[in-house]
Amino acid sequence: xxxxxxxxxPVRWRSICEQRFLPSLANRRVWRCSDxxxxxxxxxxxxxxxxxxxxxxxxxxxxxxxxKAAIRLGGPAKLQVIADFDGTLTKYRIDGRRGQSxxxxxxxxxxxxxxxxxxxxxxxxxxxxxxxxxxxxxxKLMVEWWEKTHALLIxxxxxxxxxxxxxxxxxIAFREGVVELFEFLEERDVPVLIFSAGLADVIEEVLRQxxxxxxxxxxxxxxxxxxxxxxxxxxxxxxxIHVLNKNEHALDMAAPVHDLMGDSNGPIDDNASVRKxxxxxxxxxxxxDLGMSDGLNYETRISVGFLNDNIKSSxxxxxxxxxxxxxxxxxxxxxxKLVSQLCSTGSD
Numbered sequence: 268x269x270x271x272x273x274x275x276x277p278v279r280w281r282s283i284c285e286q287r288f289l290p291s292l293a294n295r296r297v298w299r300c301s302d303x304x305x306x307x308x309x310x311x312x313x314x315x316x317x318x319x320x321x322x323x324x325x326x327x328x329x330x331x332x333x334x335k336a337a338i339r340l341g342g343p344a345k346l347q348v349i350a351d352f353d354g355t356l357t358k359y360r361i362d363g364r365r366g367q368s369x370x371x372x373x374x375x376x377x378x379x380x381x382x383x384x385x386x387x388x389x390x391x392x393x394x395x396x397x398x399x400x401x402x403x404x405x406x407k408l409m410v411e412w413w414e415k416t417h418a419l420l421i422x423x424x425x426x427x428x429x430x431x432x433x434x435x436x437x438x439i440a441f442r443e444g445v446v447e448l449f450e451f452l453e454e455r456d457v458p459v460l461i462f463s464a465g466l467a468d469v470i471e472e473v474l475r476q477x478x479x480x481x482x483x484x485x486x487x488x489x490x491x492x493x494x495x496x497x498x499x500x501x502x503x504x505x506x507x508i509h510v511l512n513k514n515e516h517a518l519d520m521a522a523p524v525h526d527l528m529g530d531s532n533g534p535i536d537d538n539a540s541v542r543k544x545x546x547x548x549x550x551x552x553x554x555x556d557l558g559m560s561d562g563l564n565y566e567t568r569i570s571v572g573f574l575n576d577n578i579k580s581s582x583x584x585x586x587x588x589x590x591x592x593x594x595x596x597x598x599x600x601x602x603x604k605l606v607s608q609l610c611s612t613g614s615d
Contacts, residue, residue: 323601324582324592331590337567338546338609343455345566346609347544349559351513352463352470352489354552358440359575359596369465369473369489370416372437373430380423384416395510398581402511402555409509413464417490417503425492425500427468434472444599446478451603453484455610458541462513462559463489488513511555548606554588569609571602 325331338346350356353368360366371388375381391412394400400408452459459482463470467489474485491504506512545566549559552573560568572589574581575596585592593601 322594323597324586324594326586326590326592331569334567334569334590335605335608338548338569339611341546341566342612343457343610345544346457346546346548347541348452348457348459348548348550348606350459350461350550351552351556351559352461353465354575355550355556355573356441356445356461356599358442359552359573361438361440367437367439369439369463369469372433372439372473373420373425373466373469374433374436375420375423375425376429376432377423380419383419383423387412387415387419396577398577398584406509406511406555409464409511410507413490413507413509417507421500421502427494427498427500430469430472431476434469434476437473439473439477441477442597442599444603448599448603448606449478449482449485451606451610453482457484457606457610458544459485460541460559461485461487461489462508462556463487464508464510464513465489467491510553511558513556513559546609548602548609550602551589554584557588569605571605573597 353370357368358366370384373384375384391408394405394408395412397405449459461470467487468491470487470489474481488508490508492500493502493504495501542563545564547560547563547565547568549557549568549570550573551557551559551570552575554572556572557570569591570589572585572592573596574585574592574594578594582592582594591601591605
């Protein structure tokens with residue numbers, strides 16, 4: 268399947284712009300500037316009226332339109348969303364600086380071990396984002412990094428109270444439009460599986476503190492901690508999940524967020540029924556995130572990649588891998604528009 272994009276030309280603002288309102292999103296606007304030339308451009312700009320612009324690369328527009336039509340035909344009942352957390356649902360940069368991850372925000376209350384984990388980050392993160400390292404070699408490096416980090420968390424005496432305090436003191440933030448995306452999907456009973464190489468317990472606390480509400484359709488697949496009766500970390504459950512091995516085989520590790528936030532309505536989907544949803548919208552910021560759907564026998568998948576850094580060196584590989592690529596830490600409004608199209612009963 269050819270996903271090559273030739274002659275990429277960024278779209279400039281033109282004198283004629285079409286304002287489109289997203290269904291069910293009161294007072295939120297997405298602007299699309301139309302290219303008035305005869306040839307359809309491969310680049311569009313989506314803008315929230317108050318936030319500025321972001322670029323999106325679509326390698327094969329005709330293929331994406333065919334996939335959208337197929338998913339729309341199946342309706343919301345056959346759709347599920349699989350999303351990475353750090354750098355996908357959350358912002359990559361905040362106030363011009365690298366934003367915190369669900370791993371990075373964690374302060375153990377023991378500076379010695381916090382420093383050791385930072386040293387691991389400084390060594391392994393450049394390897395993680397290096398596009399010249401083969402995937403199989405990089406995967407081994409990621410396992411090393413995660414297992415060393417988890418061992419330091421246990422050895423350093425991490426407590427659940429420290430997690431709550433760390434999140435409260437953190438600068439981690441969601442992309443603009445994430446709440447509206449979750450609300451839109453929840454209204455249509457479309458499940459959202461958040462796959463993360465981070466820490467499930469931290470992610471749940473971030474959702475609790477930063478969004479201040481639960482979503483009955485959201486489930487977490489991530490590295491899950493085991494605490495003793497005094498709230499001290501003693502171990503981790505199951506296989507280590509890192510940035511390159513997240514997939515549906517880890518679904519049994521998932522826990523619905525609303526169960527942990529006091530919502531007694533129960534999950535809208537058990538694991539078996541989620542697997543029957545054979546149309547997938549996948550959101551990630553690493554090429555390895557495409558493996559999140561490996562265990563699912565899907566019929567149609569639209570993959571959306573967020574290329575936040577190393578754009579010049581990584582764009583070629585990202586546009587080969589993903590159907591749609593958002594550049595420069597883009598907001599989530601383009602994805603909100605996409606899901607509104609996928610769930611639409613009419614023609615766009």
